[in-house]
Amino acid sequence: MNLAFRFSYFGDRFFGSQMQPDLPTVEGEFIGACRHLGLFEDWREACFATAGRTDRGVHARCQVCSFLTDKPELAIEALNRVLPADIWCTGWAEAPEGFHPRYSAVSRTYRYYFVAPGDVAAMHEAAQEFVGRHDFSAFARAGDRNPERRILASRVLIDGRFAVFEVTGESFLWNMVRCMATALGRVGRGEAEATEIARLLAGPAEQRVAAAPPEGLILWDIDYGIPFTPLSIDARSSRYLDDRHRYHVLMAEVSAHLTSDLR
Incomplete structure (x- = not known):
């Protein structure tokens, strides 16, 4: 069996x-x-x-x-x-x-937990930029793989003393969610705006966003x-x-x- x-x-x-x-x-x-x-x-x-x-x-x-x-x-x-x-x-x-x-797998969901998130509302708004099909070259180590991925849902919510980035996609690249979390963390601290994420998704990657620490990441669900x-x-x-x-x-x-x- x-x-x-x-x-x-x-x-x-x-x-x-x-x-x-x-x-x-x-x-x-x-x-x-x-x-x-x-x-x-x-x-x-x-x-x-x-x-x-x-x-x-x-x-x-x-x-x-x-x-x-x-x-x-x-x-x-x-x-x-x-x-x-x-x-x-x-x-x-x-x-x-x-x-x-x-x-x-039809889809996968990840959660990334922030201890000190900052402006959660701004992070949630910025997270909407990820929804849809995009070139994630700036947010992952794609290697020789197709860097395009489809994100089905993306949000930032409060869970106790944490802010949580929850993202659902058909598939993900290596370090992709952790790099996305880094970008949202910068938005929460007032170091960047949602337009910065949109710019990185729109064009060829000149430089990859650094991956956030692995300890905050959880493979949350697989459908x-x-x-x-x-x-x-x-x-x-x-x-x-x-x-x-x-x-x-x-x-x-x-x-x-x-x-x-x-x-």
Whole structure:
């Protein structure tokens, strides 16, 4: 059976998602868990693939992989027990014929979190410049790939103490969302206006916008037009999430006190 799994991870300790020799990666951990359970021996023969790569330090709320196995029940029941605490499956589906987690995606959504955003209304207005089909040479490392991409939706919203850039597109280039985030951050700080983004999208790229730090980026969602059956998070991952939440609440309180003392 060709199984598809939707899964999440924190990217802090991984050298990106793609397998690399002698380095911890998301794919390496997932394939190791599958082999430990005897779901397959050779990941190539099992046609293991993910929806796409994320860089070192980037997180995922919704990454998707698929692979062939003759033990689907074991995979569904046990994978969350053997995956490390910072990776957990949230759903599964029997992949339809011809399914590929990368090429079958209808759209992808990313979120970039800003700690100190500035003028959120101006950022949201500027984010509308990205909607539609544009040449993103100035906002990505395109290499020999077609630099044109279609953005379906783009907005900046408030989420607690963060401003969040949320963007949905048919596909993305390497570092594209992080470069877009840099441009919006400059707008929020009053260093640029929406017209600067429009100018960069309109003509050949003389210089590429620098990518924002990877820690703020989350692969938020991938739409395939198929339903996934929800999976319960493992107790180890649940404790891991609770510990991270407590830590960040504490750090936010410390930061608030330090800021207050400096005023």
